[in-house]
Amino acid sequence: MAEAGILDENDRVELIHGEIIKMSPIGSKHSGHVNRINALFSQLAGNRAIISIQKPIILGDYSEPEPDIVILKYRDDYYTKEHPRPENILLIIEVADTSLYYDREIKIPMFANAGISEFWIVNLENEQVEVYKKPTTGRYAEQEIFKRGDSIHLEILGKSLNAGDMLV
Numbered sequence: 001m002a003e004a005g006i007l008d009e010n011d012r013v014e015l016i017h018g019e020i021i022k023m024s025p026i027g028s029k030h031s032g033h034v035n036r037i038n039a040l041f042s043q044l045a046g047n048r049a050i051i052s053i054q055k056p057i058i059l060g061d062y063s064e065p066e067p068d069i070v071i072l073k074y075r076d077d078y079y080t081k082e083h084p085r086p087e088n089i090l091l092i093i094e095v096a097d098t099s100l101y102y103d104r105e106i107k108i109p110m111f112a113n114a115g116i117s118e119f120w121i122v123n124l125e126n127e128q129v130e131v132y133k134k135p136t137t138g139r140y141a142e143q144e145i146f147k148r149g150d151s152i153h154l155e156i157l158g159k160s161l162n163a164g165d166m167l168v
Helices: 028-045 100-114
Strands: 013-016 019-022 049-053 069-073 089-096 118-123 128-136 139-146 151-154 159-162
Touching: 028 049, 028 069, 028 089, 028 159, 089 100, 100 118, 100 128, 100 139
Parallel strands: 089 118
Antiparallel strands: 013 019, 049 069, 069 089, 118 128, 128 139, 151 159
16 A cells, blocks of 8 residues: 555554554653563574564454564564564564553454464553463463563573563
């Protein structure tokens, strides 16, 4: 659509279930948390995974969201040939300050239906990290809440992370 002149390359939109959804502007609090989480995961992952920040992923023919952070399986081409698909995704993280309802009501079912094995919401309002695992039809079978001081084990990297480090 950008090529056709319908959208400007700076328009903040994502394709969800065939609809173009306007995304909220990114505030400094949100942006700072995304930067912090990126730094934390970059240190943890090293060269074993690729950290993608606010870039498109393909979830079928009608959804191309741009999650805040996606931990991808390592590939030599760094996904230059195509956007990542569910089988490439190890973890998706959304930072929620104003988007909590949308992340829970729209993103959880969409990611679960796509088979994304693990999804986190860094919930800034309630100062907690919501971890969703084991996708089933439209939901996740497991949900855990982590507060400051709690340790979250990252099975995908074989390491642990303090929830508070993402909530600063």
